Structures are given as structure tokens and as C-alpha cells.
Amino acid sequence: MVRGLLNQRGGGRGSRRRGFTLVELIVAGVIIAGVSAAVATSLSMALRAQRMSQTRQEALLRADAAAVRIAQDVKNIVRDGDLFFARLAIADRSEDGLSRDEMLMFSRSVESVRPIGDRPEGGEFEVQYRVVDAAGRRGRAGAVLYRRVDPVPDRVPDGGGIVFPVVEGIRSLSIEAFDGSGWQPSWESDVGGYPYAVRITVSAVSDDGSVVEFARRTVAIHRPPVPYVPVLDSLAGGVLR
Numbered sequence: 549m550v551r552g553l554l555n556q557r558g559g560g561r562g563s564r565r566r567g568f569t570l571v572e573l574i575v576a577g578v579i580i581a582g583v584s585a586a587v588a589t590s591l592s593m594a595l596r597a598q599r600m601s602q603t604r605q606e607a608l609l610r611a612d613a614a615a616v617r618i619a620q621d622v623k624n625i626v627r628d629g630d631l632f633f634a635r636l637a638i639a640d641r642s643e644d645g646l647s648r649d650e651m652l653m654f655s656r657s658v659e660s661v662r663p664i665g666d667r668p669e670g671g672e673f674e675v676q677y678r679v680v681d682a683a684g685r686r687g688r689a690g691a692v693l694y695r696r697v698d699p700v701p702d703r704v705p706d707g708g709g710i711v712f713p714v715v716e717g718i719r720s721l722s723i724e725a726f727d728g729s730g731w732q733p734s735w736e737s738d739v740g741g742y743p744y745a746v747r748i749t750v751s752a753v754s755d756d757g758s759v760v761e762f763a764r765r766t767v768a769i770h771r772p773p774v775p776y777v778p779v780l781d782s783l784a785g786g787v788l789r
Contacts, residue, residue, distance in 0.1 A: 603754035604761060607717070610752035611763035614693050614715040618651070618723070618748045619765035621675045625742075626654040635674075635705065636742055638723050640733040643681065647722040647749075648691075649733075652676045654700055674698040674705055677714075679721045690717040690753045719751040719760055742769050 628634040639650040655675045676696040693716075698709025725735035725743035735743055747766045753759065 603756065603759045607752045607754040607759045607761035608763065610715050610717045611750045611761050614718055614721070614750040614752065615748050615763040615765040617693075617695070617714050618677055618750075619746075619767050621653060621655040621657075622746050622748075622767040622769070624656045625769065626656055626672050627742075631737055631741065633672075633700075634737065634742070636725075636735060636737040636746075638725055638733075638735040638746075646720040648679045649721050649723040650676070650678045651723050652706055657697075659697075672700050674700055674702060674709060676706065677721070677723075679718055682716075690719050690757070692716050693718045693721065693750075715752070717752045717754070719753050720749075722749040723747070724749075745769060 625636060626634045633654070635652065635654045637652045641648045641650055653675050654672055656672055657675075658671070674697065678694050678696070679691045680694055681691045693714045694711055695714045696709050696711045698707075702708060722733075724731040724733055724747045726732070726745040726747065727740065728744055731747060732743070745766055745768045747764065749762065749764045751760055751762045
């Protein structure tokens with residue numbers, strides 16, 4: 549009889565043990581799903597922000613590399629009292645509403661134009677920059693900045709030499725000259741001498757074309773030479789000076 553009572557009590561304890569109810573399982577599932585969705589959203593946003601940062605940096609590095617390369621040549625521009633041996637020309641051009649300026653200058657450099665060993669090919673060169681549209685080239689959007697280099701003196705100051713790409717993914721190139729009162733979109737040193745400064749603005753795109761970034765460099769040209777213009781001195785009996 550005692551054993552029967554113990555069995556009944558034990559059976560009573562076992563009957564009080566129960567598992568999770570359906571409602572509890574549903575609530576737990578909802579909580580787990582919510583947490584998983586929040587984690588997935590956070591990871592997705594973090595990855596998206598990382599990709600955006602990479603594409604922005606990609607475009608910025610391209611624009612900055614182009615601006616720095618052009619600015620370096622402007623810093624080394626040839627200075628001579630006789631402008632026959634010095635040149636700076638800026639052509640204001642555009643394509644599909646985008647600025648695609650061109651620039652020609654005489655610049656000093658010790659870099660070899662052609663592969664002739666360690667010796668420099670000359671101290672002064674024609675340096676010309678031009679943006680050529682090449683959408684989709686090597687899978688990249690935008691155009692390509694080309695640099696032409698040719699030793700001077702030369703019979704053809706705007707041709708010849710070696711042409712090679714500098715930076716891909718270029719969207720626009722704007723070059724302006726400061727004449728002391730304002731920025732001019734075009735310039736010719738044979739007419740106005742050297743400007744006081746040159747401003748280079750470049751925009752570039754990322755590989756996927758989704759991001760556009762800008763870079764700018766301003767280079768001062770100290771004591772620029774001016775064209776020699778004969779002046780008639782009436783007091784000197786018509787002698788040119």
C-alpha cells in the first residue's frame with residue numbers, strides 16, 4: 549500500500565513536468581527571427597558603407613593623381629625672357645557638356661622620353677595633356693588622360709614625341725589661367741605671356757561609374773615673362789625700343 553502511494557506521488561511529480569507550449573515556441577521564434585534580421589541588416593549596411601567608401605576613394609585617387617601629374621609639369625615650366633623658348637597654351641574645350649580642356653607647355657624634366665638607358669633625353673620638353681573618351685576601356689567608365697612628351701627645340705611644337713595614358717576613369721578636366729584679375733578659361737603665352745597661376749580641376753569616376761570625385765591643384769608662376777612688344781618712342785625720333 550505504501551509502495552502504491554509512493555508510485556502515485558511519483559506519478560504526480562512526473563505529470564507536473566511539461567515542455568514549451570506552442571505560444572512560447574512562436575514567441576521565441578519571433579524573437580530569434582527579429583534578432584537575425586537586425587544582425588543581417590547591420591551587416592548589409594556595414595558592407596554597403598565599406599563598398600561606398602572604397603568606390604569614393606577609388607574615384608578620388610584617380611582625380612588626385614591626374615591633378616598632381618599636371619601640376620608637377622606646371623611647377624617645372626620653362627622660364628625664359630624670350631618667349632620663343634617658353635610656352636604655355638590652354639585650349640578651352642568641352643564634350644557632351646563636360647570640360648575637356650587641353651594644355652601645351654614647355655617643361656623641364658630629367659625623365660627619359662624613350663627607353664635609351666639611364667641618361668635623360670633632354671632637359672626641356674613639350675608636354676601636352678588631352679582627355680580622350682574611352683568609355684568601357686578595360687571595364688572602366690570615363691575617359692583617359694593622355695600625356696605627350698617631346699624634346700625641344702622642335703619644328704612642330706604641338707606634335708611628335710611619345711604619347712601614353714596617365715590615368716583612366718577621368719570624367720572632366722578644367723584648366724584655367726590667372727591673369728591678375730580673374731581666372732581665364734583659355735590662354736596663349738605668345739600673346740599674353742605667362743599667367744600668374746594655373747588652376748587644374750579634375751573629376752574622375754569609380755570602376756562602376758557610380759561615384760564621381762573632384763581634385764584641384766593651383767600652381768603659382770612667379771615673375772612670369774611677358775611678350776616683347778616694341779613701343780614707338782616719339783621723343784626718340786621714331787626709334788623702336
